[in-house]
Amino acid sequence: xxxxxxxxxxxSGKGTQSARIVEKYGLNHISTGDVLRAxxxxxxxxxxxxxxxxxxxxxxxxALMIDILASVFDSFKDSKGVIFDGFPRTxxxxxxxxxxxxxxxxxxxxxxxxxxxxxxxxxxLIKRGQESGRADDNEETIKKRLxxxxxxxxxxxxxxxxxxxxxxxxxxxxxxxxxxxxxxAIDKL
Ligand code: AMP
Numbered sequence: 001x002x003x004x005x006x007x008x009x010x011x012s013g014k015g016t017q018s019a020r021i022v023e024k025y026g027l028n029h030i031s032t033g034d035v036l037r038a039x040x041x042x043x044x045x046x047x048x049x050x051x052x053x054x055x056x057x058x059x060x061x062x063a064l065m066i067d068i069l070a071s072v073f074d075s076f077k078d079s080k081g082v083i084f085d086g087f088p089r090t091x092x093x094x095x096x097x098x099x100x101x102x103x104x105x106x107x108x109x110x111x112x113x114x115x116x117x118x119x120x121x122x123x124x125l126i127k128r129g130q131e132s133g134r135a136d137d138n139e140e141t142i143k144k145r146l147x148x149x150x151x152x153x154x155x156x157x158x159x160x161x162x163x164x165x166x167x168x169x170x171x172x173x174x175x176x177x178x179x180x181x182x183x184x185a186i187d188k189l
Contacts, residue, residue: 002081008114009149012171020086020179031085049052054136057144089153102120111160114171161172
């Protein structure tokens, strides 16, 4: 199986590129942000808990996220592989993912780090907020999410380097150009 972690700050293009990867390689897609937004929309208990964190630009507690991830992963049957979009976001989540995959005889094949400069992230997210109405894409919450990214999520770059799975992708450029770089990294596997 091809298990890909797509990584990057909010607004780096993870969702957009994931959709293309899914289409080309026939993978299953887990976007933890999409899972949480669906729970909020459906008014579930989990959704209510998640909303308070999301609206505040904070991360949902690891234990909760890890359970959600395992149950979505196990719902895929005869999968060719999975793209993990928005997970892991902490070292504890990366360790849990490694353990969960190992228990199923699998591993992360590659971690793709979409790097985009901070001013560009801000521009993209504000635009996305205006177009999609996503509640956490407002300037105040975006700033908090970027602080959380730097303090809790960016340390995963070194974690995946140590694990031998890290691959840097320049996230600035055309959607097609970035996708071509991603495909050449995947095709080398
Ligand atoms: P995203 O759509 O990936 O940008 O996620 C939107 C929000 O959902 C984040 O700002 C977090 O509050 C929450 N979230 C998504 N994925 C995770 C995760 N792996 N761990 C903790 N919180 C998450």
